[in-house]
Amino acid sequence: MTTGSLAALLAAERAVSPPRTARALWELTWGQRGIYEHFRRNGFAMSAAAVTVLWRLPQPCEPAVVQAALDHLVERHECLRTVYFDVSGAPLDPSNPAPTGRVRQQVEPADTVPAHVVTCGPDEVEDYAAHLLRMADEEFSFDPQDVSAMRVVMIATGDGVVAVAGVISHMAVDSFGVTTLAQEFDHCVRRALAGRPFDGLPPARQPRELVADETTVTAARANADTIRYFRSVLRDAPARFVSSGRSRSQLRASKVKGKSWTLQRSVDEIARRSSTAAPTVLSALLTAQLAELTGESRVLLRTLHARRHWFSGVSYVAPHSLPSLMLLDVPPRFEDLLAAARAAATTASSRADFDVCALNDLHAEKARAIGAALDGFILFNCWDMHVPAADADIPPRPTEVEVWPQAGILLDMQGEAAFWSQLEPGAIWVNFSCNEDLVGVDARTFLHHLEQFAASVADAPSSRLS
Template sequence: MTTPRVAPAPITRGDLSPAARRLLEQRLRGRTAGPERAVIPRRSPRTGEAPLSAAQQRLYFLEQLDPGGTEYLMPAAWRFTGPLDIAALDGAVRDLVTRHEQLRVVFPDHDGAPAQRVLPPDGAGLELVDPIAEGPSGDPGKAVARAVREAALRPFDLAAEPAFRATLIRAGHEEHVLVLAMHHIVSDGWSLDVLVRDLAEFHRARAGGGTPVLPPLPIDYTDYAVWQREADHGASLEYWRSTLAGVTPLELPTDHPRPETRSHVGAVHTVELSPELSEAVARIGRRAGTTPYTTLMAAFRTALALHSGQSDIAIGTIVANRERPEIERLVGFFVNTLVIRTDLPGDPTPDEVLRHTRDRVLGALSHQDLPFERVVDEVSPERDLSRNPLVQVLFSHTTVRDGDGFSLGAAVGTPEPIDLTTAKFDLSLEVRDEGGRQKLVFVHRPDLFTTATVARIADHTVAALRLFDDRPDTPLSAGDLLTPGERELLLGPGSPARPEARAAGPVPSVPERLTRWSRRDPDAVAVRAGGVELTRAALDTASRALADRLRAAGVRPGEPVGVCLDRSADLVVALLGVWRAGAAQL
């Protein structure tokens, strides 16, 4: 994971918040804003403990299943070069914690019922680390990298300490790395932008002896959490009940058996669209009336349908959930997960897929106020610790800013990468729009899928884009989503379509092929299972020995032999031994 490129720039006309954008659109159309929604009230008195929001509650219980894990950490780091006023930065961090309550919240547990308690604004400020001076002599770059990783990934005890930590690491003369470590339960991507903007302003005021220019916050996150529990979501609740009735899990074929509990380890496969394909995305949007977000989601959905064989597919997507102006400048966990269900039986055309996806996206966005946790409770899917509820695949679209400068006085900071890749879903596609260049970043669980499988899904997503552009009115079954390699495998010499082109002579058996491979490279690993490795030579020898024992025991060619073993190296030996003996396994 790389630190997001956020900078303390003011909101411009091209970067309006959701609430401001909605009001501007209404006025441009000559419409009034209509009856104002009641504002979220402040709690009074502001003492004692407050409930968790719906999103916080779900994240809290997930944390209890894997305490101290890294799945829901969201660190960010910047490397600053130039003279840095450390005292001003320490004061700015303290000001930041004072302004935003979620940076000083703890989550006590009362007999399984969590709450959140806001601590007084007198906690610790900036932690200072000097790995070059403190550590043994050696490579200072590696020492700094270890210190950054330790600061970023050190877990939080949610019941005992705030889930926010600021660490400044000395990396050399007038060179420092600032690490802001947070747990997702108190922050999100939008919040990080707010934090950077406010931190820069507090630092400016501290360093110059002035007053920070920041508007007062109308409410705090605990006010939002209380309001959310009491809000009327009746219309949205009915929409989601109807839309998700009868939804079934997406069953992508996996390369490995699904473990009983979900792994958080992630792997990444990235594809950058060519300039021609990026232009095709824009061209499709102009023709079909879709945004790049919807166009790329529809292409992804088409690839998922190809691999799963399903026509009814549910994809998760993330929204900032900042539709109300009073929460725009708050730090907190506001993001919501929406389910985009696309049910397209038969043989739709690309334009039909695009229209259907656009309508479902708009419907979901219009009912985004209902927390995902409430949707799960209402739809009541079968709960399974090995997978997420309702959706196993996520799609998101991010615009990466060109300007990545973040200055604290004379010190100029640039994003510092942090090696943290976690998979919150079986498969995720994040589209990163970087100044007109679009990257498709696929994050997957390697305990389910190989990189080759995910690469094929990526190739089919790209092929779907080409099909959407070239043949918008042709049914998908008549289009071509195959890669050149797949086409050669199916239609080339020796393929099922051209059996006459196969090489003459008998087809070697599996044991015979193993013997050939063993002679070519006897030390190559042939089997890995359960921590056991067998080379080609070892596998060949073991299977031959078992075949000899079976023959000595009276097993004759064509007779069945029972095999009862779990997936293991022994299972491979047993099957090869049975085949070598000329028998068949049961």
């Protein structure tokens, strides 16, 4: 089977669903509202409409074992079998997206996860998976009436299924939720291989339960406090980080995706020397470079956080990461910038409990006040970062860069700097897009400069910024 036909499996026509029984319509949670608003602004077929997954099995399995584990996840988590309606009860139409406040969700009965099995040689597994995920990320579109939020391909060798590659609708999960699903999938597969039932998992909490929490007096008070905080941050932020002042058709934008062993090594060294978390190191590096390229002494970033006031001992996979704002003054020395970034990250995390659509309203309010076009923020996003063991010895390799064909930037962002670790030993995966009119260089050059800057800081962390 060719890699091209593998991609076609995920892009196959969805089965026509049988007539549905009328059930309760629930409001969206704050996290879901943020994702839907992102879709509404940028189109449901945007590249970020899906979250891709690649789950490797502890040992080769029969397809029936894998299917049972996947189906159990869908049974546990209602967001994986949810459809969306207008508040009037009419199905949502992607070609005429309803305002976010009018969207409601309906939970459907659990059903089998759409899955296909492909067979290849042991040395072809990684290539199959990489091509499949790249194509799925580019081709997936959100269908509000598709009951199954997940569709997968089981990749098998002669010994059995060795990996599962697939896509999950971003309306169903975010990156925090995918981590939870991966852990639960591994747990279920291991239980099945041992001939034991799928027990031992924490209780699953559902979006409709979280909706109730978000309508309390306490939640309303936290929401109001955060809105006041965001308004003060936007008041003090440089206007160019809120809007370019140009129409979107006039903007020059570029996007790059790649793997950097150099950046990972530098970030690890800075984190080790300064006893600072790797995401904070990256935010400080990004801030310093943006300040240098824009000529500003103060930088505004929109960052993603898990909800601060979160429950423990409960499994929840629906979107619950919420954006906050970090406004950083850039001091003369990088070590001072690290300290400021640590404090700003703490403040931003403490404000990650609010109706995310309020931030969009405040952004529009700020843009109107300065009489500019509405472009969005620079989004900083960092997942699964860690400091490896001191004896980890990964040989240096050249940066692998792939320039994506979707060169534009999203309608609610001026750029995005997303970093992932642990996907490949010794490398940071970088997904960077930018408004070139803001930073003065294209995305690939920005990444190259960031690598050089990080290396110089790792060599002399107490030196002055220039």
